[in-house]
Amino acid sequence: MKQDVLRQIEEARSRKHAFATVTDTGTGAQSVVRAHDTFGELNIDATQLAEIRSRTAADQSGVMDNGWFVRVYSPPARMVIVGAVHIAQALAPMAKLAGFDVIVIDPREAFVRSGSLGDAKAIVDWPDDGMKEVAPDSSTAVVTLTHDPKLDDPALAAALRSKAFYIGALGSKKTHAKRLARLTEMGFTDADMARIHGPVGLDINALTPAEIAVSIMAQVIEKLRAEAP
Amino acid sequence: MDPLAQLNAWVASGKKAALATVVQTWGSSPRPVGSHMAVLESGDFAGSVSGGCIEGAVVDAAREAIASGKPRLLEYGVSNEAAWEVGLACGGRVQVFVEPVTP
Known part of the structure; x- marks a missing residue:
């Protein structure tokens, strides 16, 4: 090389x-073959270039x-965590280890500052604006952890309007039922809301913040790999 | 550290290094095609190509490639006696491309 x-x-x-x-x-x-050009020593003909591009698109x-x-x-998958809370401090480094780019959104500067979020990118802003900046796509997971409707709901709404491959919301069954009622009022259908994993995470009887982070991480990976070709 | 970032850091600081990459696998093998391992002249390495089974042999091959300046395509697995001694415990077969970084 x-x-x-x-x-x-x-x-x-x-x-x-x-x-x-x-x-x-x-x-x-x-040679290095990018979307619009190539760099290197190989002479690549049109047929070969087409095969390389289709392999690139399929991540194959x-x-x-020949x-x-x-x-x-x-590019790495992304995880957007809304709420720089205790669980986020365990989930952010875990997701980073699993290869995700991690973004934490929370308007409460003290939470962001005091939390040890590793090298996650912090957006100190309201979720409406934060989610606009992130622009979730089909390789993005969105996890809300604040329990606070005025933070979680706008993030969930933005996630539902995107192609995010995973959406999860922390909260008990009761909290989640209330959340779904609010989202219905905002105009989301049952089919939309079926995309939200709530209560969040695989059911492994997780108790501590780190254990809950494991259960969320496992569910995100399950979804990520299920959709891989 | 990410093997490519590590490789780049080594080379940028003037060190001699090589990159090993899984090119093909047959049967059960622990690391997917494309997995990278960066190897320094001294034998230090970052990343993995098998999950521990053949790393030692690949490090040796990489140091030879650094010394010769030539890339090599290697195969490890049940059909290769030398590799059998190295031992790919899973019984799979893996092809690894080892290339020195050259100016």
């Missing part, structure tokens, strides 16, 4: 767009018909 290629890989990874490297494993010759690393090896780099 040429040092230039390594630099290009790191640069492309930092942009958080999907791309691929293609390697002739016989000679070691290599592997060996091509023997070249394609390594696809997809």
Whole structure:
């Protein structure tokens, strides 16, 4: 691997767009194939380029018909945590370890400042604006943890209007029933609200904040991998 | 640390290093295609290509690749006697591409 290629890989990874490297494993010759251009030593024809691009879109690393090896780099999935509360302090580093980019939204600066959220990105703002900044997509999980309707509800509404692959809301069955009633008033249908996991997390009798974080993390991964091709 | 970030940091500080990548797998193998392990000339490494079974052998191969400046495509598994000694406990087979970082 040429040092230039390594630099290009790191640069492309930092942009958080999907791309691929293609390697002739016989000679070691290599190219980086991005959405709009390529960089490197290989002469890639139109048919090969099409195969590389479709593998990139499908996140499918592997060996091509001509023997070249394609390594696809997809941007990490994201987890948006609403509420810099105790559970968030366990969930944020856990999600980071599992490969997620973690974003914590909470307008209460003291919560954000006092919480040890690892290297999660903190957005000190109301969830309405915070969720606009995040713009959840199909590789985003949204977890609300505040128990406070004026924080949780706008975040859940924004999540329901997005393609987020996972939506979870902390709260008992009773709290969740009240929440669903409020969301119904906001115009969401039963089908919309069926996307919300509430009470949040797999049922593993979790008790402590760290245990609850494990149960949430497990449910998010279950959903993430279920949707993988 | 993420193996590619580690590799980049090593190379940026003037150290000699190589990258090992899982290219193909057959049967049950613990790490998916594309898994990376960065290896430093001294033998330090970051990441994994098998979950512990063949890392030692891959580190040796990577140090040879650093010394020779040439990439190598290696296969470990039941069909390879040397690899059998190394022992891929799961009984699968894995192909690993080892490439030195060159100027």
